[in-house]
Amino acid sequence: MNYLIPLMVIIPILCALIVNVIGEKNRTTRLLSILVGIAIPVIALVAVPGVQYFGGHNPSLIGSMLPASLNGTLASMYNTGIVYVFSDFERIFIFIMGLVAFLAVLTYFTEKKEISGPYLYLIFMGLAAVTALMLSDDIFNMYVFFEITALAQVGIIIATNTDDNYEIALKYLIIGSIGGPMLLLGIGFILGTIGSLNITDIAYVINHNLVDPLSPGLVIGFVLILFGWFYVSGLPPFHTIKSAVYSKARPNGAAILQGFSVMCMLAFGIALIRIFHHMPYFNQLLVLFAIIAMVLSVSMAAMQWDFRRMIAFLAVGELGFVALGMGIGTELSLTAALFQATNEILISALLFIGFGTVYYLTKTSDTRKLGGLISVNSTMAIMVLLGGFAMAGVPPFNGFMSKLMLVQSAFDAGYPELALIAIFVSITIFFTFVKAFHTIYLQPRPKDLKFAHETIPKEALFAVGVLLVVCLILGLCPWIVTNVFSSFVGGLI
């Protein structure tokens, strides 16, 4: 029994409940949050790969206890309980998400003197939920944890004091209430057709032709889950609301929100690929939506004045690259997609926290009113610039490596047009970023620019620095993660 696997979910939930209660006691709350923030990545690093059967429902053990009439049937093979699978693949993502959550909590502490217990509760609850999403092999369990994540995301925006945050929160909930139940209905159709919720079981049944792979129930289930996946990951038509949500959160909150979205997208995307890769035109559909996501989000980002909205659109657009890799569907492209997702969590956290310091200093996010901020702290400006390079795909950063892999895989698969689209979109990302960087940091400072704070907190510098170093390490030695991903993908397709 590997107790560390369930503990990865239990510890953040426990911490969330405790900080919610003792939120007033500043010191204890801070200490506990930082401890848990460190504990999650560490546990992810040291935990031994394994499988956790909740309730002791190991099918190989209870198979012998079933009535004789069920022996040898499909039902005796099904996993009856929730199963968590932990392998090196999950290790990487949980480690990175834990790291981002830790840095976000750290920067949150410097932003405000009075820390709020409920806000930390939301962060840790969301962290627990996405960890469970990543680990879980049960599609309904994933749905439940996704809904918890969505509520935590809404809570994180409600907890900020920006304009219109309540409106955006309610919009997200209303739109989520179309997307979420569709996902649930899709899961219901699969349950009705196959009789199990365990993804391994479902994939086994479909791959061995025990049900008609194109039966109406499965097809409708596929459509609804695909639609739910768009909602989960913020692909079009959900990209506007997702980017609005990111732009309304605090910088540290936005970093976490994007991490949550990437984790949800990956968990459900992998489930989709495992269950439905046999569907005709599956890959073409994903590629279509990936292109729409990249083009619409990035072109919207290019037209924004508000730099928070701009990064939010860029972050959503980057998810299009992940979807593109999943859509091309070769081993190399899937590896590239997973690598891109890893980079996306890191880089957007870097940019959200880094540009967040601009908002911290001036309390405005309108680039027309900003300028000359490089004189405040040039280290931060340079680190943000390098982070932007990483996002646009400039060597030697990780974004370059993953996009190179993606472009290469598109060429190998015989679709040079996709490679060209990816390159063009990257160029626009580069342009957008450099333009925003120039207006914020380099152009002469407007006379009426007022400062709310004089200096940037050290913790934000530390957080951005750590993220940049991780980006650089992944850019110089991508095999640390890509070897794991390619072996994981090898088992997937």
Add this chain to the structure above:
Amino acid sequence: MVVMDVQLASLFCAGALVIIGLFAVIFIDNIIKKIIGIAFIEEGANLFLIALGYKAGGVVPIFMPGMNASWFAANSAYPLPQALVLTSIVIGASTLAVMLALAMVLYRKHGSLSAREIMGDEE
């Protein structure tokens, strides 16, 4: 007299609930009515799930001492959807609570419940 299959009737009802709910969410301007529509969608999904596990003449899926295992396996209703719906109801209730709270806050801020006024084109 036409005796309709209970399961089929439930499935139709679930579909109707989802479609009515979607209609309300999209076309009705009042936020509270939109939220009621959302509740319809959620309940439709729940009813759909619970109808999947229906078995005509089935027994409660609790294995009591003294029951014949094979008879139980052949006659009990499918228990999984019931467990799912329980969870799903809880999620729906919490989402609903957050939405209603937000509607209250927005009503105090804008003095109106019209979605077009509150969440329309602001830029």
Add this chain to the structure above:
Amino acid sequence: MSLYDSFLDSIKGMRSKLKNDPATMDNVSGALAAEITVIVSLLLSALLMSHVNMFASVFLVIILAVLLISNMPLAPKIKREQDDSLEKMSFYIIVTLGVLVAVIYWGLKYV
């Protein structure tokens, strides 16, 4: 005097006209970048069709060229369609859901 006033008025009129013209939004470089990105990726996506059928692809490119030229400032239109109003968002969401369900469910029967 009156000549000067009418001159001023005409300048003001021109300026307000220019303000409403979508081609002269203040973020010109961003709009141009968006425009070029959209056009390039639309044309490249049309070229993707050549994997299915060469003639369809050529046909699509020609149609796209006509459509793009006749609707030229695309960027403001794209921006207008993706603002934060709930109505537009839910409209596109429902359209996507409907199209997905219809195309995949009825389409796959003939595969």
